[in-house]
Amino acid sequence: AQKVTQAQTEISVVEKEDVTLDCVYETRDTTYYLFWYKQPPSGELVFLIRRNSFDEQNEISGRYSWNFQKSTSSFNFTITASQVVDSAVYFCALSEAGLGKLIFGQGTTLQVKP
Amino acid sequence: KAGVTQTPRYLIKTRGQQVTLSCSPISGHRSVSWYQQTPGQGLQFLFEYFSETQRNKGNFPGRFSGRQFSNSRSEMNVSTLELGDSALYLCASSWDGPGGGYNEQFFGPGTRLTVL
Numbered sequence: 001a002q003k004v005t006q007a008q009t010e011i012s013v014v015e016k017e018d019v020t021l022d023c024v025y026e027t028r029d030t031t032y033y034l035f036w037y038k039q040p041p042s043g044e045l046v047f048l049i050r051r052n053s054f055d056e057q058n059e060i061s062g063r064y065s066w067n068f069q070k071s072t073s074s075f076n077f078t079i080t081a082s083q084v085v086d087s088a089v090y091f092c093a094l095s096e097a098g099l100g101k102l103i104f105g106q107g108t109t110l111q112v113k114p
Numbered sequence: 115k116a117g118v119t120q121t122p123r124y125l126i127k128t129r130g131q132q133v134t135l136s137c138s139p140i141s142g143h144r145s146v147s148w149y150q151q152t153p154g155q156g157l158q159f160l161f162e163y164f165s166e167t168q169r170n171k172g173n174f175p176g177r178f179s180g181r182q183f184s185n186s187r188s189e190m191n192v193s194t195l196e197l198g199d200s201a202l203y204l205c206a207s208s209w210d211g212p213g214g215g216y217n218e219q220f221f222g223p224g225t226r227l228t229v230l
Contacts, residue, residue, distance in 0.1 A: 033216060035218060037221075042223075043202065043223060043224055044221060044222070044223045044224065045204065045206075045221035046221075047218045047219070047220060047221075050217070050218045052216075091157065095216075097216065099170055100145050100147060100162040100164065100169055100170055100208070100210050101147060101159040101162055101170050101172065102147070102149075102157075102159065102206075102219060103159070104156060104157040104158075105156075106156050107156060107157075
């Protein structure tokens with residue numbers, strides 16, 4: 001069965017701290033896709049990144065970086081030098097090839113204090 | 115390019131009524147998915163449509179239904195509303211082709227449904 005676990009329910013940091021959001025997934029498929037979304041207080045889910053199961057290369061985009069490790073079924077997300085505007089709920093999600101549905105984790109609420 | 119739009123943004127209904135929510139995908143997107151978000155259950159997949167056909171369905175009762183039109187616009191309907199149906203209903207569209215599941219989904223702002 002497919003499952004996504006985000007063990008951290010809430011994280012609170014002070015501005016400029018680095019923070020890592022954990023994501024562990026379960027799937028029997030060899031072809032799958034992983035995603036991160038951000039949901040700010042306004043409520044709209046914002047797409048951040050997509051990674052397919054054949055590409056374990058880590059990615060950096062500005063202050064954001066992602067670490068994908070198939071050996072541990074993890075797809076962690078790090079924000080460097082956090083800012084107040086990063087405060088939001090972050091969701092990790094999984095989809096399997098051929099199935100147009102996202103399986104979401106429970107989300108991690110990140111609060112960045114000034 | 116315009117994003118995913120959903121109407122109405124807010125809705126208040128009473129138990130037993132039915133409701134129809136509307137979603138217009140990003141131009142060119144043919145796959146439309148619906149999700150329900152509640153504090154207790156989180157984000158749960160309702161169904162996905164591609165080329166006017168329901169391609170995937172989540173574990174929701176038959177009171178939840180949907181359809182897609184030839185212009186890819188989609189509607190979802192909930193009949194005989196229950197208190198537990200109060201939620202944020204999110205629509206998403208993607209570039210996915212016949213296979214599905216490959217591309218990122220872009221979400222609309224959602225419809226906040228309150229059932230009294």
